[in-house]
Amino acid sequence: MTPIVNIEKLRVTFGKGTDAAVKDVSFAINPGETVCVVGESGSGKSVTSLSLMRLVEFGGGTIVDGRMTLQRDDGPIDLAQADGDTMRDIRGDEIGMIFQEPMTSLNPVFTIERQLTDGLRVHRGMTGQAARERALELLRDVRIPEPERRLKQYPHELSGGMRQRVVIAIAMACEPRLLIADEPTTALDVTIQAEILALINRLKRETGMAVMFITHDMAVVAQIADRVVVMYRGDVVEEGPVADIFANPKADYTKALLAAVPRLGEMRGKAAPEPMRLVGDTSAPKPLTPQDHPEPLLEVKNLTTYFPVKGGPLRRHVANVHAVEDVTFTLNKGETLSLVGESGCGKSSCGRSILRLVEPTSGSVIVDRKDILAANHRDLRLLRRQMQMIFQDPFASLNPYMRLSAQVAEPLRNFGLASGSALQDRVAGLFDRVELPRDYMRRFPHELSGGQRQRIAIARALAVSPKLIIADEAVSALDVSVQAQVLNLMMELQADLGLSFLFISHDMAVVERISHHVAVMYLGRIVEIGPRAAIFENPQHSYTKSLMQAVPIADPAKRKLEGDLNFRPIPSPMHPLSYAPAQSLYDTVAAGHLVLRDIERTTDANP
């Protein structure tokens, strides 16, 4: 079989004197095949795909060597040598492309119809009614409800998942023989990700096009790939059928990548969280010893947080966003409780409400027998010493103009806990603690990698010896291998210092790996809470079940089909001022395992 595209010895550089972003990449894509190009940030996977479209030049890249042979109807052509007009003919017609960010992939000032029919006009000369009909057909193909209405709408009127469907429809408009998908589900919630993956699979089957799918996520690879190309620092390190890659990885890097991926279900039957196995570490992971008589550290009761919505000419308070609705849970000393849910479920607002970074509307938060919500300004400051927070984006949460040592020392200075050489010693000790070399103390944040920056954020949180750390998506922005290291560090600190973590995450597999207890949030409420094993092995609430079902599993034998997935869109958490929410009432399934009773229509995920 002649491949649709054959890439040979591709080399791409950005600017003079820099290392090549893609060094020597060769692989082929056959008709009707899905090839996953997988790798971590900086592996050159996106640059390879942009080179194929010759879009890399617009970002300052240069293809310095190699061939990219595309089979066209009138014979093969080398894309690396093709002129601008030829490339414009190919783009959008023979090769379609979809990108990572559905929120920014569509032009905000043009209607969906205009954006869907652009390609048809340019490549097929279709305009007016004919183009509109084809656009409607495309919207039906990608299963967008009410397609006629969508044509007249603008991107901001559509949800993220729907926008990504529109982007896919745009790429499919001229029935390309190759679809390039560059991390198309990374920015989406897990249920929407599952739907988009199933959609791409179905379109591929129906049209016979080939798919080049770029991702960093091995679980997604297992869901969609026929063949896998593993890239590392600009080179292909391994290539093969998906089953072989997962069963018998040859390259060390592939092995490391696979080891670092937490897999949903692999913690079955284990009593306590377990560190991840890292590259070169052959010893079996040591489980953390569970505590016999856990003592409560954080008790949250009926916590409720509303955000006011202003409207009308006088900016009056017209409605409330019910971000956190009657949430109750307890976190024990030395344990990890995870809050999981999709975007907008209130998990982050809950974490912030506990620290009073946002003011809760009602409820109580007791830390070590002191009520945070009742504390005055001075007491709150002292109470915050016991509670620290780590955020998702370590670059945004560090001050770019301050040396790292000063940033780690800041909380110590703030509370007057140390000064002079004692302070320097404490800071050096903290750098040791998070396993960063001491000569990093004089550096600035931009000189560090993402994982190192997150270690600094952890060191800063540890500086005042807190009892509780709230980690809000603390590892979500990190590459999997780095994520594994940071998670292991957090577990080690927990074992050594007796820390409690409130771990806020959307990633079910990570949560399963590290938690003692899990709370699933939906529309501001906890719909199910209990010991980790109970939630993952015996989920009761329909929302917990659908969330579990949506998680891609890093095993090619466990694929999901579009028909298996039937998620309902999440209703709005915004309510008029007169709205009186019902209390959260729970049924006890087993000791400590509670499930929200179906108290009202709006909190019901799947009746």
Added chain:
Amino acid sequence: MAYLLNRLLSVLLTLFLISVITFAVTNILPGDVAMMIMGTQSNPEALAGLRESLGLNDPLIVQYGRWIGGLLTGDWGRSLVFKEAIGPLIAQKAVASGVIVVMSMAIALACAIPLGVWAAINRDRWQDSTASTSALIGVSLPDFFWGIMLILLFARYLGWFPSSGFVHPADDFLGAIRHAFLPSLALGLGLMAHLTRMTRSTMIGILGQEFIRVARAKGLAEREVVWSYGLRNAIGPVITVAGLQVGYLFGSIIVVESLFNYTGMGWLTYQALLNRDIPLIQSTVFVIAAVVMLTNLFVDLLYMLIDPRIRMA
């Protein structure tokens, strides 16, 4: 609709505040209308009589009410210097200034947008530095310098345009344009510089967006990607700045109109200030403020047409 209502309310409120401030400031200034009319050497009794008949002894709030009532009913009072009714006087001068304000803005936008886009698509190359340097020169040199240079070049040496005077467009449209051209160009050069830089930086931001990449991936020609996908998104901030610059323009026309002996609002305001013509000062300041407010309201409405996200809000 709520947005529109909001904006209209805020415009009305601002106009009210402006009227209060203008009225208050002109009353705080030393000397009053009666003194202006009769001269400083006049008979104190006659002065007192005039004050009484002009209503200057009434409480300020009553005087303000009378003034604002006049403004609303079309009785704007009489100018002390020109001995004419203020309403028709301002109407005539406003046409003169309107011509150069519109023309200078049109010249500025017509040059700045292509130049800014050109600089943005050739970012960090010679085209960009050429555009940026000329923009910087435009900002750095004052309007009267450009005015003098333009008079020397186009009026004195080339003789293409008249160097001074005003012709009413109703009498001779082409003549009006010819007379307004040099003052408009002098003003436009200063405006253009700001707008070029604004267009460039907004356009660079827009061209880095993912939807531009998507447009290219569809196979659209670069021309369409830049001028349709890109500019449609970049134009909003540019016209917003242009709207704000109308306020700045009314400051500049005082100098430029004097230089070209072009009798418009700038010239009128200057005469009013020079002669302490209090009723005229109040009216001109209020009219200029109102024009600036309404221009910005117009820009906001235009923004609504351009950007569907604001239409919904």
